[in-house]
Amino acid sequence: MASDKNFIDFILDQIQNAGEISAKKLFGEYALYSNGKLFGLICDNKLFIKPTQGGRAFIGDVVEAPPYTGAKLSFLIEDKIDDIEWLSELVRISVKELPEPKPKKKK
Secondary structure, three states: OOOOHHHHHHHHHHOOOOOOEEEEEEOOEEEEEEOOEEEEEEEOOEEEEOOOHHHHHHHOOOOEEOOOOOOOOEEEEOOOOOOHHHHHHHHHHHHHHOOOOOOOOOO
């Protein structure tokens, strides 16, 4: 099931303090970027954040689930989705630990 545009807009508003945030539509779902770095996905109107040690420590009691069939486990964020400061801090912590994107090869 594709994610709802209203949910995407809600999440983008919630994490607007976490850097230059953007979303890219992929197969009816969305990839989330902060300053060009992929940090999460929105699938079936659920927010998934890539797992990092800092993110795990910040969340505490982590719920992990695959965003889609066959995907690696990610942090499933449900309980604190309405907390702008908490969610923005989680994104900042996670993005700091994620590797820089690999440069695209020229054709």
